[in-house]
Amino acid sequence: MKKDFYFNKYEDRKPYPAIPDNKYRTLLFQFCGILTVALGISYLNWRWRHSLNPDAVIFSIFLVLAETLSFLSTVMIIINFWSNKDPEKKGPVHYLSEIEDLQGRPDRPVRLDVFIASYNEDVELVRYSIIDAKNLNYPYKDVDIKIYVLDDGRRDGRDPKKENMKIVAEEEGVGYLIREHNEGYKAGNLKNALEHTNGDIFAILDADTRPFPDFLVNTTGYFKNPKMAWVQTPQWFYDTTEPEALSDVLNKKLKIKDSKNLFATGFAAINKFLFGKIKINEDLFGNDPRLFYDVILRKRNFYNAAFCCGAGSIHRREAIMSLAVKDFAHKLKDLKTQMLSNKKNQQEIAKETSALMKKEDIIPFKFHASEDIYTSIMLHADKENRWQSVQHAGVECRMLSTQDLDSWVKQHQRYAEGSLDIAFKDNPILIKGLSLGQRICYFSTIWSYFAPLWILIFLLSPVVFFFSLELPVKAYSFEFFKYFLPFQIINTLTMLLGCWGIETKRGDQYYISSFWFMILSMISVIRGKKVKFNVTPKGKSFAKNTPHILPHMIIIGLTILGIIYNAILVYLNKHPTPSGFAANSFWCIFNIISLSIMIRAAYWKPQEEEGEEEVAAANTQQVTSVFSEPGTPGSPIAESIAK
Amino acid sequence: MKNYKFILKPLFFIFNLLFATWLVLRIEKIQPSDFGEYKSIFYKGVMPKMVTKADKKYLKELCAEYKAGKIDDSKLEEQLDDFLTHEEDKVKKR
Known part of the structure; x- marks a missing residue:
């Protein structure tokens, strides 16, 4: 008997269709993209050379520097979006010879494994994923599809306080794999699975990832290309918050929803008449990753730079293992070279090498906070094999999203820390073997996590102006707008074309709103702190949300105070630059709307009909996405924010 | 084809x-003049005339001539007065 969860009511939700490719739209995008770059260079040239305010040089330089960094991001996005190249779809694989050169070995039907990585999620939640995995279609009966639960929580009955995952796996008739430690976290868990299984192709699912029946049918065909290392499918979160009528939200806040008081009833009716049709709170946490998967990652197919994001991906065992073996061989070679330079004799070298071989492991997925993107970079950089990857266009599985801000921030903070860690330790710009397009795409992902550097300046600039009355430009004059407006208008048009068919409002808001936790992540990585894998607390605590939004509240407060102060000065005819006040006030409206999204998310509560028990269940599942998918790089937010 | x-x-x-x-x-x-007359929503009364590129060029030339000794103090002052008092005619004359 399936247990009821909060997400059961979303079972009927249908995934979004992939955006159809259109070559004329692509051409128009390219046309506008070139105009954006030209106008951007012209604007920044004017900004640097002619617009700096000599009375506020440092302030001016900070702002123009922020604009330049942001422009760099825009250029990388244009390169990323440049073209689309969805690979040709092929039918599902039947025999091994279809996916690799057998070199004289006997042919046989291909073997497929499905791994469901789990840690401490509700076992009944995992059961949903198992059942859906068991329902996977495949046209060839002789193809062996094996399903394994990779339980890193060791819930095999040894600890009576824990639920028994092993029993669930046995009840459902699927494999159950555990290990005695958690080394390497998810990457370690997968390594253990690969050591105990023999599938030629394996799919990675998280505990909450539920594949649609044709998941394998639609994806294994890509492996007929012998260089295809992995296929990533979009992660579709089917439990994002539904839109609510503004009148309902207001009535709920004012506690007049079910009041029998005549005044309250009248007020509620007026409220409904005025605001009943305005919908808010749709996907309040900005969890919809469509922009990321359907545009950003999919367009990287053009450069063979689509990277793996963990759940919902399918891999060629040979590719991942060849990388691991190569890494191991490199370690041995390095050791040998080092010992030879230390003039050690052959006997000592042999002894040390043997010791290393015993000590070191062959590690398929990099043991790193962002193991997915890290492993992807290494596979793409493999000059001998030239592995390829694909971002599949259609949604093939569904997942659960974070339902409270604290979990959301912790999850995205890990993504940020993992990606930044790669930037500082193994920057893709410097790694040998990557093509220029791949370098730019990977760097674009990492660069998006540096965004708070310029976002903070954009947020604070109006505040500095309001209280110092010094402009960061000589004047908001005709000269300023003649350079700024054409660039801004064409840039907006370019992004509109690039993201055609996708709602980007939430992404834009979170682009600004995410600045604080990203700054914290940056500081943490710069200080050399190891990325932690703390499991998200299960209880839903709104008190914990406050630290995440305190900086937002301070900035909004200062902005409003500044606007009031300047408005008084204008009223008294004592403002030195009223045009500056007008321009900054307009700028602030955008800032406040963007910052407020996170404040709204912090104080959002699920609808009252959802009981406490369900909320707890909802939070339990978050552990899945936080723990077992720690390294999902280029999270939808971070990437879409780069836009 | x-x-x-x-x-x-x-x-x-x-x-x-x-x-x-x-x-x-x-x-x-x-140039702002490409869009017709400029009116500010912040300043009341007559707007100061916008300095055009032609004006700048004229003033630069004047300075260069003065530096080169082609014109003396009194001539410079006269020219500047002329420029400031008869701006509109000045452009046409040039």
């Missing part, structure tokens, strides 16, 4: 680059 289809895309990008260059240069030349 099909044999020459491969040229279309490079031609498109060449046109694109030329258009982008023209647009950038055109924007640089735009």
Whole structure:
């Protein structure tokens, strides 16, 4: 008997269709993209050379520097979006010879494994994923599809306080794999699975990832290309918050929803008449990753730079293992070279090498906070094999999203820390073997996590102006707008074309709103702190949300105070630059709307009909996405924010 | 015709680059007067005249002549007075 969860009511939700490719739209995008770059260079040239305010040089330089960094991001996005190249779809694989050169070995039907990585999620939640995995279609009966639960929580009955995952796996008739430690976290868990299984192709699912029946049918065909290392499918979160009528939200806040008081009833009716049709709170946490998967990652197919994001991906065992073996061989070679330079004799070298071989492991997925993107970079950089990857266009599985801000921030903070860690330790710009397009795409992902550097300046600039009355430009004059407006208008048009068919409002808001936790992540990585894998607390605590939004509240407060102060000065005819006040006030409206999204998310509560028990269940599942998918790089937010 | 289809895309990008260059240069030349009379919503009364590029050029030339010793103090002052008091006629005269 399936247990009821909060997400059961979303079972009927249908995934979004992939955006159809259109070559004329692509051409128009390219046309506008070139105009954006030209106008951007012209604007920044004017900004640097002619617009700096000599009375506020440092302030001016900070702002123009922020604009330049942001422009760099825009250029990388244009390169990323440049073209689309969805690979040709092929039918599902039947025999091994279809996916690799057998070199004289006997042919046989291909073997497929499905791994469901789990840690401490509700076992009944995992059961949903198992059942859906068991329902996977495949046209060839002789193809062996094996399903394994990779339980890193060791819930095999040894600890009576824990639920028994092993029993669930046995009840459902699927494999159950555990290990005695958690080394390497998810990457370690997968390594253990690969050591105990023999599938030629394996799919990675998280505990909450539920594949649609044709998941394998639609994806294994890509492996007929012998260089295809992995296929990533979009992660579709089917439990994002539904839109609510503004009148309902207001009535709920004012506690007049079910009041029998005549005044309250009248007020509620007026409220409904005025605001009943305005919908808010749709996907309040900005969890919809469509922009990321359907545009950003999919367009990287053009450069063979689509990277793996963990759940919902399918891999060629040979590719991942060849990388691991190569890494191991490199370690041995390095050791040998080092010992030879230390003039050690052959006997000592042999002894040390043997010791290393015993000590070191062959590690398929990099043991790193962002193991997915890290492993992807290494596979793409493999000059001998030239592995390829694909971002599949259609949604093939569904997942659960974070339902409270604290979990959301912790999850995205890990993504940020993992990606930044790669930037500082193994920057893709410097790694040998990557093509220029791949370098730019990977760097674009990492660069998006540096965004708070310029976002903070954009947020604070109006505040500095309001209280110092010094402009960061000589004047908001005709000269300023003649350079700024054409660039801004064409840039907006370019992004509109690039993201055609996708709602980007939430992404834009979170682009600004995410600045604080990203700054914290940056500081943490710069200080050399190891990325932690703390499991998200299960209880839903709104008190914990406050630290995440305190900086937002301070900035909004200062902005409003500044606007009031300047408005008084204008009223008294004592403002030195009223045009500056007008321009900054307009700028602030955008800032406040963007910052407020996170404040709204912090104080959002699920609808009252959802009981406490369900909320707890909802939070339990978050552990899945936080723990077992720690390294999902280029999270939808971070990437879409780069836009 | 099909044999020459491969040229279309490079031609498109060449046109694109030329258009982008023209647009950038055109924007640089735009003057407020291109849009007619300028009225500020913040300043009441008569707006100070905007200094045009032609004005700047004239003043620069004046300074250069003065530096080179082609005109003396009194001539410079006279010219500047003339410029400031009869701005509109000045441009036409030049």
